[in-house]
Amino acid sequence: MFEEETGVPVEQTKYENTPYKSAISNALGTSEAPDIFYIWPGPNRLGRYVQNGNVIPLDGVLSEDQQSNIISDALRGTKYEEGDLLSWRSEDGSTYGVPYDVAAIPIWYNKNVLNDAGVNTDRLQHATDLTWSNFLDICSTITDAGYTAVECGNRNRWTIGHWISAFMIKAAGVDHYYNAAFGINDASLTDKPFVTALSRLKQLYEDGYFNRDINSLNNNEAAALFFSDQAAFWHQGTWVTEQISTQAPEEFGGVPDAMDYMWWPAFPDSYENSANERMSVVPNSTVAISAQAAERGDEHLSNVKDFASFFGSFDAQKRFFEISGSPVTRTDVYEEIDMNATQQTLTNTVDQLQSSDAVGMVFDVAFLPETTEALLSAGQELFTGGDPESLLQDVQKTNQDALSNL
Amino acid sequence: MSTESDYGIPVREIGSELVEKLSGLMAFVVTGIFLVPIGLLLVTSVKSRTEIFTNPLALPAEFQFENYANAWTTGGFGQYFLNSVIVVGISLVFILLLSSLAAYALVQFDFPADNFMLVFFLAGFMIPPQVLLVPLYTIMNALNLLNTYYSLIFAYIAFGLPFSVFLLRQFFVTIPDTYAEAARMDGCNELQVFFRVYLPLSMPALAAVAIYQFVFLWNEFLYAIIFITDDTLRTLPAGLMAFQGQYSGDWAQLAAGIVIAVTPTVIFFLLFQRQFMRGISMGTTKG
Amino acid sequence: MSTQKQGSNLRAVASSAVAITKSVFEERPHWLFLLPALLIYLPFLVIPALGIFGLSVFQWSGLGDMSFNGIENFVRAFTSDIVYTSLWHNIEIAFWSLVLQAGVGLVLALVIYRFSDRWRQFFQVTYLLPMTLMSVAVSMVWGYMYNPSYGVLNTVIKALGSDWSPLWIGSESQALYAIIIVATWQWTGFRVILWLAGLDSIDESLLEAARIDGAGPIQRFRYITLPLLKPVAIFISIYTIIGSFNSFVYVWVMTRGGPGHASEVMVTWIYKNAFLQSNFGRAAAISVLLFVIVLLLSLLNMRLGDREAGGANP
Incomplete structure (x- = not known):
């Protein structure tokens, strides 16, 4: 589409999700680096390239119109001060990527199971203010009815990472969460709210609300059980539709007939503004320009910048949404499209992200790689008898090491 | 049966017969243990997605052969299979050629570094591929070979050389020198002696090396997942892993993919079991 | 011009x-x-x-330049407990592999050795079959069998009327053993064939002579078969141990080293350091330890092998 409009030829290389980060890391080290590439925004990814000088700031790439229509947290999530990985989300920083799409990560509930267990789903639909004790009550009703309350497949570890991120943000707030991760303002991952977060996860398991085999299943196996009406809750990002098509039985009704979403339970007893801050992936992917592109001549760079800007344009965003169905960063797109019920439900998450006070990112994008690794391991050990406080002490120690190593 | 029985103490005889019967039974039970998971895999591969949960042990109500078709096309196994054939095929040809050339040099020529070179190749035995993971990745990265067939092919040839050189050298020493002498009398140069005399005579040893290496390379996983990041270049073991990530809740589909991936080595093994066993016993008893 | x-x-x-x-x-x-x-x-x-x-003496993130940092990688790698946990798991795997693969393998080899050629051929083929399958596939099939809700193992246990329902690879205390079982399943047959090759190389006439001298089956095994098997035994034992130190696939596919680090081994820890944490220098430092261990084992094999051969080897 961009080629058609501008006549600038574009050459594409496609990669799958998981191996992409090593592929792009390899390529950026060479003279064959792409001009422009997709990348996740946090310190774990884009931040490393900022630190290494592999990418250039995108001054003037985003137009006024784009700046005003893109979700503000998405814009902030691409900002860094030059060469400083830990300055992520700094208001004074430069934009290093065009935020492209977003993914909300809520908890999904299975309507059949809840109805059968006698839980009124109206209260849950898209709820932001359900408290921890409300949630425990519901879980108890569900298990009494003979269902698994929350199905989770944590064999490959990243799934519980979403729970940990959400609970930490709910218990401490977004700012405290990032401060602890980057060792700013004396914040530490051993602070009380984080202990509360992990203790509550452990409680969910010990009270029998998580499936007992949480560490034995992987996410798709858990999904299959949720889709086949064996469990009431299961969490997933808004990319869920793809999983429904590969894992669910054919008769499964999908979103929103058979399942709908609610936000993570709020912990007002631990953090006052809990209900108004969210955990999600905002932005999900961004488009960055490599340092090599800047060395290939001014005219070339200007074309590359136009192309980057194109990703934030109304037309491109609209088209991307129509084709992929996953939410984009420009909210004005949604007003122009005649959406089906599934799309309406999915994009409703974006409105709620937009209207929240702050959105925090899952830690496997936001935290340093060593810390991520340690926290993911801790996320399994929580369910094998680990003590939240001492697990967090180990993670904090790893984090300090990693920060001092930068 | 035995000569002892003439003098035999009956109890002892019954005892040993019992031991014999029991041990025979054990051999069969073990066979069962080895075969049951394989049978289970085959059954699962023709089940439907939901039967896995509702009826884990039962035979499928209806054979779902489309699981195989789906794995081959939408699951990308056709491409993975082709990649494996290319990478393993090229690696095998070069392993055989390079190691037999080297083994010929070690056997047919007397040169000062003769013994050193033998030890030099044998030393490769002591370096398992897993240990080389990090430096080899670094080298492939520096040579810009990551994410190409070459990265795997070069690594696989290098890993295959020590054992193959060793085995072929063992075999070449058993070929009488007179054959080579006679060929040289007829005016053959060294290369011709190698290609016309040694190679044809060494077919059994080459076959043993080829089969052994084929099984190893076809199944190699660690380097396959690290060197190749582009889905269209993945070999089967890495493809299987990616496939599991995508379809892991759909065991029937995954099982079909697994059957496709393992079939070549199983067929190869069943066809060439004798050469395979021969390779094993050459590798152990003469080492 | x-x-x-x-x-x-x-x-x-x-x-x-x-x-x-x-x-x-x-x-x-x-x-x-x-x-x-x-x-x-x-x-x-x-x-x-x-x-x-x-x-191992450089810091490198897989991107950009390397910088020399002396023994820093070793200090950081070896002050963390995880490397010792991993090493210990490798030792446990090695121990159980010796007992189950090499030990049980020998017993099976002695049993099969006495069968007629046709039966022996049958057992050799069925026993070797698991080894020809790719380990990734084997790990996946076993991962499926270990599934606590619909896996075959727990379904069978339940059908037998027991309410024991182990979590297998999801359990901190069972994960490593679950992995050892899979390795045993895949490799015991191969060890049997190796032992058979050793048994075949024993001169029948020695056993015959002993029998004529009045030695019973146990005595013949103890004083003739066993000593003659020693070179093969050394070879099998050491390669079983080396194989255990190089474990990767089963762990990676089934547990990723988890839960927590309950099944972490050296190679998965090296992999995580290099490719998940972008810390190639530290990964190399851990590789040095693995390399040294494997090297020592190989040298031990050569030494013992030489002594056994009594210098008769060329």
């Missing part, structure tokens, strides 16, 4: 290069045969092997 001259110069250089090469190969034809193998062997095996030590 100048291009012509350059061309002829080039041609002269090329032809003299060819001539030199030719004369080298004529005088030392062995290099012609060795060179192709060395061209691959040196850069992709020998240099990386030395490179482990080099890399």
Whole structure:
């Protein structure tokens, strides 16, 4: 589409999700680096390239119109001060990527199971203010009815990472969460709210609300059980539709007939503004320009910048949404499209992200790689008898090491 | 049966017969243990997605052969299979050629570094591929070979050389020198002696090396997942892993993919079991 | 003019290069045969092997430049408990592999050895079958069997009327053993075949002579078979141990080293350091330890092997 409009030829290389980060890391080290590439925004990814000088700031790439229509947290999530990985989300920083799409990560509930267990789903639909004790009550009703309350497949570890991120943000707030991760303002991952977060996860398991085999299943196996009406809750990002098509039985009704979403339970007893801050992936992917592109001549760079800007344009965003169905960063797109019920439900998450006070990112994008690794391991050990406080002490120690190593 | 029985103490005889019967039974039970998971895999591969949960042990109500078709096309196994054939095929040809050339040099020529070179190749035995993971990745990265067939092919040839050189050298020493002498009398140069005399005579040893290496390379996983990041270049073991990530809740589909991936080595093994066993016993008893 | 001259110069250089090469190969034809193998062997095996030590004193994130940091990698790698946990798991795997693969393998080999040729052939083939399957596939099939809700193992346990429902690979205390079971399943048959090769190399007449001298089956095994199997036993034991230290696939596919680090082994920890945490220097430092262990085991094998052969080996 961009080629058609501008006549600038574009050459594409496609990669799958998981191996992409090593592929792009390899390529950026060479003279064959792409001009422009997709990348996740946090310190774990884009931040490393900022630190290494592999990418250039995108001054003037985003137009006024784009700046005003893109979700503000998405814009902030691409900002860094030059060469400083830990300055992520700094208001004074430069934009290093065009935020492209977003993914909300809520908890999904299975309507059949809840109805059968006698839980009124109206209260849950898209709820932001359900408290921890409300949630425990519901879980108890569900298990009494003979269902698994929350199905989770944590064999490959990243799934519980979403729970940990959400609970930490709910218990401490977004700012405290990032401060602890980057060792700013004396914040530490051993602070009380984080202990509360992990203790509550452990409680969910010990009270029998998580499936007992949480560490034995992987996410798709858990999904299959949720889709086949064996469990009431299961969490997933808004990319869920793809999983429904590969894992669910054919008769499964999908979103929103058979399942709908609610936000993570709020912990007002631990953090006052809990209900108004969210955990999600905002932005999900961004488009960055490599340092090599800047060395290939001014005219070339200007074309590359136009192309980057194109990703934030109304037309491109609209088209991307129509084709992929996953939410984009420009909210004005949604007003122009005649959406089906599934799309309406999915994009409703974006409105709620937009209207929240702050959105925090899952830690496997936001935290340093060593810390991520340690926290993911801790996320399994929580369910094998680990003590939240001492697990967090180990993670904090790893984090300090990693920060001092930068 | 035995000569002892003439003098035999009956109890002892019954005892040993019992031991014999029991041990025979054990051999069969073990066979069962080895075969049951394989049978289970085959059954699962023709089940439907939901039967896995509702009826884990039962035979499928209806054979779902489309699981195989789906794995081959939408699951990308056709491409993975082709990649494996290319990478393993090229690696095998070069392993055989390079190691037999080297083994010929070690056997047919007397040169000062003769013994050193033998030890030099044998030393490769002591370096398992897993240990080389990090430096080899670094080298492939520096040579810009990551994410190409070459990265795997070069690594696989290098890993295959020590054992193959060793085995072929063992075999070449058993070929009488007179054959080579006679060929040289007829005016053959060294290369011709190698290609016309040694190679044809060494077919059994080459076959043993080829089969052994084929099984190893076809199944190699660690380097396959690290060197190749582009889905269209993945070999089967890495493809299987990616496939599991995508379809892991759909065991029937995954099982079909697994059957496709393992079939070549199983067929190869069943066809060439004798050469395979021969390779094993050459590798152990003469080492 | 100048291009012509350059061309002829080039041609002269090329032809003299060819001539030199030719004369080298004529005088030392062995290099012609060795060179192709060395061209691959040196850069992709020998240099990386030395490179482990080099890399271990640099910091490198897989991107950008490397920077020298002395023993920092070793300090950081070996002050963390995880490396010792991993090492201990490798030792546990090695121990159980010795008992189950090598030990049970020997018993099975002795049983099969006495069968008629046809049966022996049957057992050899069925026993070797697991080894020919790719380990990734084997891990996945076993991962499926270990599934606590609909896996075969727990379904069978339930059908037998027991309410024991182990979590297998999801349990901190069982994960490592679940992995050892899979390794045993895949490799015991191979050990049996190795033992059989050893048994076949024993001279029947020695056993016959002992029998005539009145030695019972147990005595014959103790005093004749066992001592003669010693070289094979050393080979099998040491390669079983080395194999255990190189474990990766089962762990990676089934547990990723989890839950927590309950099934972490050296190679998965190296992998995580390098490719998940982008810490290649530290990964190399851990590789050095693994390399040294494997090297010592190989040298031990050679020494013991030599002593057994009594210098008769060429």
